[in-house]
Amino acid sequence: MATFVRFDQFVEDLAEKKHDLGADQLEVALTTHANLPTSSGDSYLADITVISYTNLSARTITTSSSAQTTGTYKLTLTDLVLTASGAVATFRHTVIFNQTQSSPTADGLIGMYDYGGDVTLANLETFTVDFDATNGFIQITSP
Amino acid sequence: MEAKCAPLVKERDALRAEMEPREKRLNALNNALRAITQPRKGRIELELASLNKALSDKVMRAVEADTGKMEVTS
Numbered sequence: 001m002a003t004f005v006r007f008d009q010f011v012e013d014l015a016e017k018k019h020d021l022g023a024d025q026l027e028v029a030l031t032t033h034a035n036l037p038t039s040s041g042d043s044y045l046a047d048i049t050v051i052s053y054t055n056l057s058a059r060t061i062t063t064s065s066s067a068q069t070t071g072t073y074k075l076t077l078t079d080l081v082l083t084a085s086g087a088v089a090t091f092r093h094t095v096i097f098n099q100t101q102s103s104p105t106a107d108g109l110i111g112m113y114d115y116g117g118d119v120t121l122a123n124l125e126t127f128t129v130d131f132d133a134t135n136g137f138i139q140i141t142s143p
Numbered sequence: 144m145e146a147k148c149a150p151l152v153k154e155r156d157a158l159r160a161e162m163e164p165r166e167k168r169l170n171a172l173n174n175a176l177r178a179i180t181q182p183r184k185g186r187i188e189l190e191l192a193s194l195n196k197a198l199s200d201k202v203m204r205a206v207e208a209d210t211g212k213m214e215v216t217s
Contacts, residue, residue: 001207001208001209002206002207002208002209003209004208004209004210004211004212006211006213011213094206094208110211111211113206113208113209114206115204115206119204121204125204126204127204127205127206128204128205128206129205129206129208130205130206130207130208131208132207132208132209132210135210136210137208137210137211138210138211138212138213139210139211139212139213140213140214140215141212141213141214141215142214142215142216142217143214143216
């Protein structure tokens, strides 16, 4: 399982109501290992270098639920299947960002996952971002 | 009786003699056709097997996304 790496700025933006995780459109960005984002230095989509998305299907993520249970908030996302309609540029890291966020800067980075190796997709091949259906994409708790 | 059979036998032998080269030619044609179609069938089967393998080898890649957990402390 790929570890969730949170972008530091996300915590502040969340606290300062820059995100509405129940309503905003989340999206996936793809990067190479050479352009690996850093959780402390990169905060918004414009900070990172993404691959060309030519021949790749839509990268928007569907939110399944955004709710709390006994004080634990959970954001659950539907698995995203990216399908190639031709050769797609090599990538390795999957970055989740808020496509709706506009302030203080657009497209706030939330977290990222490392596939562990380069991915190249040929025509009709797929790459799935398999979100945890039980525990969700993120949880916020308070002891 | 011999006189009655003789022309029939003669006609039968003539027919047999006439048919023999045709049968040989028929067999030769069948063999030639088989020589053309069988390797082609074999090639098609090999291509199919190769395509099937390529399909089954096609990696359905996925990243299993772990849950990001944040704690609000006070």
